[in-house]
Amino acid sequence: MRADAARNREKVLEAARELFAAQGFDVPLDEIAARAGVGPGTVYRHFPTKQALFQAVTEARVAAMIESAALPAEDPRAALFAFLGRMAEEASAKRDMSDAITVTPELRKSLHATLGGLLHKAQEAGEVRTDVTATDLVILMKGMLQSLHEGGNPDVLLQIVLTGLQSSRKP
Amino acid sequence: MRADAARNREKVLEAARELFAAQGFDVPLDEIAARAGVGPGTVYRHFPTKQALFQAVTEARVAAMIESAALPAEDPRAALFAFLGRMAEEASAKRDMSDAITVTPELRKSLHATLGGLLHKAQEAGEVRTDVTATDLVILMKGMLQSLHEGGNPDVLLQIVLTGLQSSRKP
DNA sequence: GACGATACGGAACGCGCGCCCCGGTTGGCA
DNA sequence: TGCCAACCGGGGCGCGCGTTCCGTATCGTC
Numbered sequence: 001m002r003a004d005a006a007r008n009r010e011k012v013l014e015a016a017r018e019l020f021a022a023q024g025f026d027v028p029l030d031e032i033a034a035r036a037g038v039g040p041g042t043v044y045r046h047f048p049t050k051q052a053l054f055q056a057v058t059e060a061r062v063a064a065m066i067e068s069a070a071l072p073a074e075d076p077r078a079a080l081f082a083f084l085g086r087m088a089e090e091a092s093a094k095r096d097m098s099d100a101i102t103v104t105p106e107l108r109k110s111l112h113a114t115l116g117g118l119l120h121k122a123q124e125a126g127e128v129r130t131d132v133t134a135t136d137l138v139i140l141m142k143g144m145l146q147s148l149h150e151g152g153n154p155d156v157l158l159q160i161v162l163t164g165l166q167s168s169r170k171p
Numbered sequence: 172m173r174a175d176a177a178r179n180r181e182k183v184l185e186a187a188r189e190l191f192a193a194q195g196f197d198v199p200l201d202e203i204a205a206r207a208g209v210g211p212g213t214v215y216r217h218f219p220t221k222q223a224l225f226q227a228v229t230e231a232r233v234a235a236m237i238e239s240a241a242l243p244a245e246d247p248r249a250a251l252f253a254f255l256g257r258m259a260e261e262a263s264a265k266r267d268m269s270d271a272i273t274v275t276p277e278l279r280k281s282l283h284a285t286l287g288g289l290l291h292k293a294q295e296a297g298e299v300r301t302d303v304t305a306t307d308l309v310i311l312m313k314g315m316l317q318s319l320h321e322g323g324n325p326d327v328l329l330q331i332v333l334t335g336l337q338s339s340r341k342p
Numbered sequence: 343g344a345c346g347a348t349a350c351g352g353a354a355c356g357c358g359c360g361c362c363c364c365g366g367t368t369g370g371c372a
Numbered sequence: 373t374g375c376c377a378a379c380c381g382g383g384g385c386g387c388g389c390g391t392t393c394c395g396t397a398t399c400g401t402c
Contacts, residue, residue, distance in 0.1 A: 002399055005349060028389060039351035041392075050390065131327050139323035140331065143314030152310040156302050160311065164335030173369060173378060199359060210381035212362075221360065 009046045011036040016057050021094035024149075025054055025103050051103060058100040062107050065090065066114045077127035080118040081162050084141065091145035092154045098145035101138065112138050129167050180217045182207040187228050192265035195320075196225055196274050222274060229271040233278050236261065237285045248298035251289040252333050255312065262316035263325045269316035272309065283309050300338050 015036035019027045029050050033040045047053040069083045091097040100107045116134030123130050144161055148154050186207035190198045200221050204211045218224040240254045262268040271278045287305035294301050315332055319325050 002348060004399070008350080029391090030389075033351095039353095040390085041352070041394095042350055044391065045349065129327075129331075131324075132331070133324070136323050136327055139318045139321050140315070140328055142321075143316075143318035144311070145314075146317070147310045147314035150310045150313070152307050153302075153304070156300075156307055157311055160300075160303070160332060160335035162335070163337075163339060164331035164333070166334075168334065175369070176379065179380080200361085201359075204381095210383095211360085212364095212382070213380055215361065216379070 005045075008036070008038055008042055012038065012043050012046060012053070013057065016053050020054060020057050020096040020099075024095040025099040029053075054096070054099075055104045055107070058096055058104065059107060061090065061094075061097070062100060062110060066110055069114055069118060075127075076118070076121040076125045077166075080115075080122045080128065080165075083114070083118055084162065085158060087141060087145065088148065088154055088158045092148040095149055098142060098149070101142045101145075108138070115141075126167055128165050132165065176216075179207070179209055179213055183209065183214050183217060183224070184228065187224050191225060191228050191267040191270075195266040196270040200224075225267070225270075226275050226278070229267055229275065230278060232261065232265075232268070233271060233281060237281055240285055240289060246298075247289070247292040247296045248337075251286075251293045251299065251336075254285070254289055255333065256329060258312060258316065259319065259325055259329045263319040266320055269313060269320070272313045272316075279309070286312075297338060299336050303336065 012032065015032050019032050019035060029043060030040050032053075033043050036043070043053065047056065065083075065086055068086065069079070072079055072082075087097070101111060102108075112134055115137050119128065119132065119134055119137055122128040123132075140161065144157055147157060183203065186203050190203050190206060200214060201211050203224075204214050207214075214224065218227065236254075236257055239257065240250070243250055243253075258268070272282060273279070283305055286308050290299065290303065290305055290308055293299040294303075311332065315328055318328060
């Protein structure tokens with residue numbers, strides 16, 4: 001690959017990172033190109049489609065999140081809740097996290113699998129209500145993450161969901 | 172107004188009711204016109220804009236929901252939860268309920284006011300966590316209502332939110 | 343320094359959709 | 373029954389956006 005090609009590819013990725021994070025998947029591709037200081041055609045030389053560019057930007061962050069979930073094997077409930085908290089944190093800072101679940105089937109599947117594992121362990125330990133499925137959880141989180149961009153208080157919303165997930169053991 | 176004009180207006184409303192309910196606000200207006208058996212121009216003779224048609228379809232249902240919230244003055248927590256349940260029920264049957272919050276500022280304000288009243292009473296009674304605002308609740312509900320259309324189990328999702336809303340009184 | 347391959351920019355295309363306009367038609371009053 | 377106003381249908385416009393195409397510029401090699 002030619003030197004300037006590599007440079008432009010990096011400029012495009014940089015611009016895409018910023019704009020996807022600020023405005024989500026819906027940002028026009030021409031805007032990304034303009035910010036990168038290149039033409040739209042150049043973007044398409046490096047990425048076959050807008051979705052591919054989006055995936056290139058988001059999949060690393062999602063992968064990092066998922067990896068971080070595998071580390072601590074202590075309390076299953078804490079592990080699940082920490083992961084959900086991490087998701088909320090990421091999503092309230094960058095608008096593309098919630099879109100990633102919708103736009104890219106691969107990322108959605110990865111998240112589904114990870115959440116499913118954490119959820120199952122927490123349920124086996126009797127810490128989380130057993131009528132929730134991994135699919136429910138992904139969907140609920142997607143809704144909540146989107147809510148974060150509309151002015152909802154992140155801490156409160158997350159707390160509501162986390163509290164609601166816990167098993168209702170009658171005192 | 173001429174007789175056939177009134178008839179067409181009703182046919183448009185009927186088609187709009189069905190299609191907005193099935194597909195949400197994003198359904199093309201031409202599709203509504205086709206289903207009503209009229210041309211797009213006819214739709215615009217009766218409603219100045221697509222949004223106006225949407226509002227004409229949804230505002231009656233929202234108003235009915237809001238009225239039903241004023242009736243029972245018993246347990247404040249039950250009143251709030253019943254209303255949220257009603258919202259969830261309506262939204263899982265008709266896809267336009269969640270869009271109504273987004274698209275029509277008036278309806279959003281009505282809902283905000285109603286939810287605010289119910290929430291405040293329930294909070295005063297110590298039944299609901301006090302760090303939640305009416306805005307948070309509207310936003311959270313909107314996210315949850317949208318989640319209902321993506322395969323989430325309505326009962327479970329609603330239960331999670333309702334449980335999470337309750338005051339955490341340590342047993 | 344020249345030449346071929348590679349990459350660039352941006353104009354242009356196709357498409358979908360909200361919205362408008364106009365020639366033809368229909369309803370209801372005199 | 374005839375006439376005018378109201379109304380209808382649908383073709384068309386404007387716009388935004390993803391994507392493609394091509395003439396031109398640039399890189400790297402001989």
